[in-house]
Amino acid sequence: METKAQALEIAKTQLQLRGYNGFSFQDIANELGIKKASLHYYFSSKEDLGLALIEDYAAAFQQWADKLAELSPYEKIEKYILMFYSFAQDNLKICPAGVFCVDFNALPVRMQKSITELQDTQRRWLEKALIRGIKDGDFKKSLKAKDTANLLIAACQGGLQLARFQDNCRVMKSTCQTLLDLLTDI
Amino acid sequence: METKAQALEIAKTQLQLRGYNGFSFQDIANELGIKKASLHYYFSSKEDLGLALIEDYAAAFQQWADKLAELSPYEKIEKYILMFYSFAQDNLKICPAGVFCVDFNALPVRMQKSITELQDTQRRWLEKALIRGIKDGDFKKSLKAKDTANLLIAACQGGLQLARFQDNCRVMKSTCQTLLDLLTDI
DNA sequence: GTCTATATATAGATAGAC
DNA sequence: GTCTATCTATATATAGAC
Numbered sequence: 057m058e059t060k061a062q063a064l065e066i067a068k069t070q071l072q073l074r075g076y077n078g079f080s081f082q083d084i085a086n087e088l089g090i091k092k093a094s095l096h097y098y099f100s101s102k103e104d105l106g107l108a109l110i111e112d113y114a115a116a117f118q119q120w121a122d123k124l125a126e127l128s129p130y131e132k133i134e135k136y137i138l139m140f141y142s143f144a145q146d147n148l149k150i151c152p153a154g155v156f157c158v159d160f161n162a163l164p165v166r167m168q169k170s171i172t173e174l175q176d177t178q179r180r181w182l183e184k185a186l187i188r189g190i191k192d193g194d195f196k197k198s199l200k201a202k203d204t205a206n207l208l209i210a211a212c213q214g215g216l217q218l219a220r221f222q223d224n225c226r227v228m229k230s231t232c233q234t235l236l237d238l239l240t241d242i
Numbered sequence: 243m244e245t246k247a248q249a250l251e252i253a254k255t256q257l258q259l260r261g262y263n264g265f266s267f268q269d270i271a272n273e274l275g276i277k278k279a280s281l282h283y284y285f286s287s288k289e290d291l292g293l294a295l296i297e298d299y300a301a302a303f304q305q306w307a308d309k310l311a312e313l314s315p316y317e318k319i320e321k322y323i324l325m326f327y328s329f330a331q332d333n334l335k336i337c338p339a340g341v342f343c344v345d346f347n348a349l350p351v352r353m354q355k356s357i358t359e360l361q362d363t364q365r366r367w368l369e370k371a372l373i374r375g376i377k378d379g380d381f382k383k384s385l386k387a388k389d390t391a392n393l394l395i396a397a398c399q400g401g402l403q404l405a406r407f408q409d410n411c412r413v414m415k416s417t418c419q420t421l422l423d424l425l426t427d428i
Numbered sequence: 429g430t431c432t433a434t435a436t437a438t439a440g441a442t443a444g445a446c
Numbered sequence: 447g448t449c450t451a452t453c454t455a456t457a458t459a460t461a462g463a464c
Contacts, residue, residue, distance in 0.1 A: 059447080059448095073347055074345060074347050074348045075261075075263070075344040075345040075348070077261070077263040077264070077345070078263070078344075078345045078347075078348045080438075080439060080440080081439080081440070081441090082438080082439080082440095090447090090448065090449090091448070091449060091450080092439095092440090092441095093441085093442085093448080093449075093450080093451090094447070094448045094449070096440090096441065096442080097447060097448075098447095100441090101440075101441075102439090102440065102441095150343065150344065153403070153407070154340070154343075154344065154403060155344050157336065157340070157403040157406055157407065158261040158264075158336065158340065158341050158344045159260060159261040159263070159264045160406055160407075161259055161260050161264075162260045162261070162264045171407070172407050172408075175407045199420075200420070203416055203417065203419075203420040204420065206401070206404050206413060206416070206417045206420075207397060207417050207420050207421055209400060209404060210396060210397050210399075210400025210401045210403070210404055210417050211393060211396050211397060211400060212400070213396075213399075213400040213403055214395060214396025214397060214398070214399040214400035214401075215392070215396045215400075217339070217340060217343040217396070217399055218392050218395060218396055220343055220346055221339070221343065221346075221357070221358050221361045222358075227392060230389055230392070231389065231392045231393050231396050233389075234385075234386070234389040234390065234392070234393050235393055235421075235424075238421075238424040238425070239424070245429080266456075266457060266458080267457080267458070267459090268456080268457080276429090276430065276431090277430070277431060277432080278457095278458090278459095279430080279431070279432080279433090279459085279460085280429070280430045280431070282458090282459065282460080283429060283430075284429095286459090287458075287459075288457090288458065288459095
């Protein structure tokens with residue numbers, strides 16, 4: 057399964073650097089040093105590869121979230137932002153959701169479903185942390201958890217795009233920090 | 243110039259619905275009822291079309307901004323959000339910058355420059371409005387104009403993506419309204 | 429300005445040998 | 447598992463007729 061895992065890693069990088077239509081089996085094969093036809097042994101179609109990518113991201117998020125179970129709501133939100141920031145730090149990558157959103161209407165239905173599911177999972181995770189955080193006083197009492205979760209996601213995804221345009225990953229961090237300050241009572 | 247303008251309109255719609263690599267000369271030609279080869283009379287290459295698209299957006303923004311000269315800083319920001327919201331209302335379109343950001347690394351250099359220029363223009367416009375708005379008390383005194391401008395752009399672009407995923411344009415509006423409330427002292 | 433015809437490149441995908 | 451060879455579809459792009 058070594059080759060399959062390697063192929064997935066390469067695909068993930070390409071996806072976040074050049075978009076879903078911005079890389080091909082050929083690109084992955086080149087980097088892997090095999091022929092593109094060989095890749096069909098692991099992924100019968102590009103849709104198949106696309107689904108594997110999304111599942112991989114979903115599994116990684118689940119694993120990541122499990123590790124943070126003991127942290128405070130505020131710390132969880134901080135870590136969430138840092139997870140996205142680590143994308144920007146790595147060659148100004150943007151997030152997979154931002155990538156798939158663009159050609160969403162042109163994607164196979166199964167991929168559309170898988171992506172929205174992943175987004176829903178993340179939004180619910182944020183919302184849950186925010187509900188407790190608002191109650192505990194980590195965040196402003198006046199906030200609505202649902203709207204705030206959406207705003208956080210938007211700031212992260214939008215922040216990554218700003219970083220790429222401005223060729224400076226710190227822009228993403230300061231943008232999200234500005235929001236974080238606004239969410240806490242000062 | 244009628245046909246050229248029509249082609250640009252179709253391209254703009256396709257761009258915001260399916261991404262830059264998500265439509266072809268063929269698609270435009272079909273909708274226009276001509277042959278794809280004929281389009282090369284107006285746009286010698288897809289890069290040429292891409293540049294025309296960006297210039298078109300830039301001109302539209304300039305025109306839009308000029309009309310708002312008399313408004314208060316707060317009203318300007320409100321209008322800025324509404325401009326993006328009108329994208330979401332129209333078949334859950336996302337913004338051109340969000341589209342081009344994804345395949346940015348795969349785009350011709352001239353397009354990259356043109357896009358970042360457009361983004362810079364919008365950011366400077368926001369920043370200028372915010373500097374006055376913060377001074378006038380429209381917005382919180384503690385805000386930094388530059389960071390706030392970035393946060394607003396991120397919320398708009400990210401909000402459009404959320405709307406598409408959640409298949410609900412109002413999500414974009416409530417997300418930005420949540421931010422707007424945070425930016426004003428309440 | 430628009431057409432037909434064609435060139436060229438590349439994508440995703442399959443068949444079958446090794 | 448990986449290869450060669452091949453198929454089909456589609457993209458951008460050009461030449462030249464009308």
